[in-house]
Structure formats: C-alpha cells, structure tokens
Amino acid sequence: MTLPLTPDELLTTTRTVRKRLDLSRPVPLELIRACVEIALQAPSGSNEQSWHFMVVTDADKRAAVGEIYRQQVARYADSSRFAGRMFADRPERSAVQQRVGDSVLWLGEHMGRVPVLVIPCLRTGKPVPQGNQAGLWGSLLPAAWSYCLAARARGLATAWTTLHLGQEAEVARILGIPDGVHQGALLPTAYFTGTTFRPARREPVESVWHENTW
Incomplete structure (x- = not known):
C-alpha cells in the first residue's frame, strides 16, 4: 500500500528526517524488502548490478553502529564544516x-535506536580506485535514493547519512561485510511522527542554471 503522492510530490517531499523518526514503532521487514526490490530497478x-543492501535490525548491532556514528558526529560538530555553523553571514x-x-x-x-539501519554497498572485489569515482558510485547511489523514495511512498522516513564512513572498516567488522565490498551510505529508516512533509526552501533555479557556458 503506497501513499497517494504524485511523482512531483514524492520527489519534493522525500526529506532527510532526523528528529521526526519514530524510535518506538517497529517497522515490518517485508516493507523494507519491498523498498529494496524497488531500488533494484535503478x-x-x-548493467552490472553489483549493489548489496545490508539491513540491520539486531539491537546490539544497531547500537554498535550507532556508537560509531555518534563518535563521527562529535568529530564533525567540532569541524569547520559543521552544518550548524554554515552561512553565518546570511x-x-x-x-x-x-x-x-x-x-x-x-x-x-x-542512531542506534532507529528500528532499521540500511547500508547500501557496492561490490568491486578490490580497493576503491584513486581519482574521479563518479562512475563507480553512479552504480550504487541511484539505487540508494530509489530506496529512500520507495520508503517515503510507503509511509516511512529516511535520512541520507555518510559520517560513519570515517570508520567504515570498523562497521564492516561489526556486520561481517567482506573485503571488496564498499559502503556508500547509512540510511536510518523508521515511521515518522507528525503528518507529512513539504518541499524545502531552495535557492532559485537561476542561481544554478548555466546555459551553453558557465
């Protein structure tokens, strides 16, 4: 059963959800599976389809991954890149x-209390190459975003996070992810509190539009 959202509504109201994640309501695993099945159409x-989805529901493993995420958030909060300090002059x-x-x-x-943690991964069988990696991750990230869209359509909320990658190897050990499989994101997934979401305020399209030349 999906929500009655138009394509434009789905695309403009799939938000990064944090505080409104419902930590108390279990999420049926078959709902997550349905979202992953949609993601596999990306x-x-x-057409290599070398993606994998690590779905974490075990409480101890969620807590362990959550602790790593907490450590990385603390480092991020102390950095000059922290979101809360950006655009101080505006x-x-x-x-x-x-x-x-x-x-x-x-x-x-x-993070460790979110009912389901989903980690989209890419199997390469070798280390990630140096230099431009757009082609590599372009074979995973569309599927990961399709997962988020499918979750939104089914009344679930997600957040696109990557901070845990600062300790990717440690997360891999916790979850038994083999060498040659690389994590692309961490997507906490839960029902959400409140009613719905609305489009976010963005800069006008004219500020990013370049026609024929920059």
Missing part, C-alpha cells in the same frame, strides 16, 4: 542551518 554501469540561511545542526546532533545520539 540503473547501474554496464541570517535567513543561518537560522535554517542551526536547526539542521541541532537535528544532526540529535541523530548522533539516537
């Missing part, structure tokens, strides 16, 4: 960024 380079954006920063810190403390 494109991949040469009051209208600074207020939004501070709210984002607060929600990042909240998720850092609660």
Whole structure:
C-alpha cells in the first residue's frame, strides 16, 4: 500500500528526517524488502548490478553502529564544516542551518535506536580506485535514493547519512561485510511522527542554471 503522492510530490517531499523518526514503532521487514526490490530497478554501469543492501535490525548491532556514528558526529560538530555553523553571514540561511545542526546532533545520539539501519554497498572485489569515482558510485547511489523514495511512498522516513564512513572498516567488522565490498551510505529508516512533509526552501533555479557556458 503506497501513499497517494504524485511523482512531483514524492520527489519534493522525500526529506532527510532526523528528529521526526519514530524510535518506538517497529517497522515490518517485508516493507523494507519491498523498498529494496524497488531500488533494484535503478540503473547501474554496464548493467552490472553489483549493489548489496545490508539491513540491520539486531539491537546490539544497531547500537554498535550507532556508537560509531555518534563518535563521527562529535568529530564533525567540532569541524569547520559543521552544518550548524554554515552561512553565518546570511541570517535567513543561518537560522535554517542551526536547526539542521541541532537535528544532526540529535541523530548522533539516537542512531542506534532507529528500528532499521540500511547500508547500501557496492561490490568491486578490490580497493576503491584513486581519482574521479563518479562512475563507480553512479552504480550504487541511484539505487540508494530509489530506496529512500520507495520508503517515503510507503509511509516511512529516511535520512541520507555518510559520517560513519570515517570508520567504515570498523562497521564492516561489526556486520561481517567482506573485503571488496564498499559502503556508500547509512540510511536510518523508521515511521515518522507528525503528518507529512513539504518541499524545502531552495535557492532559485537561476542561481544554478548555466546555459551553453558557465
């Protein structure tokens, strides 16, 4: 059963959800499986389909991954890149960024309690190459985003996170992910509190539109 969303509504209301993740409501595993099945329809380079989805529901493993995420959030919060300190010279954006920063810190403390953690992975059988990796990750990230869209259509919320990759090898050991399989994101998945979501405020298209030349 999916929500009555138009394609445009689905695309503009699939948000990164943190504080509104419902930590108390279990998520049926068959719902996650349905979302992954949708994700597998995404494109991949040469139709190789070398993606894998690690679905973590075990409480101890979720807690262990959550602790790693908490450590990485703490490091991120102390860095100059922290979302909460961005655009300090633009009051209208600074207020939004501070709210984002607060929600990042909240998720850092609660990641291990989210009912389902999904980690999309890419099997290469070898280390990730140096240099431009767009072609490599282009065979995984569309599928990961399709998973998020499918979850939204089924009344679930997700957050696109990557901070855990600072300790990717440790997460791999916890979850038994073999060598040659690389993690692309960490997608906490849960029902959400409140009613629905609305499109976010963005910069006008004219600020990013370049026609024929930059």
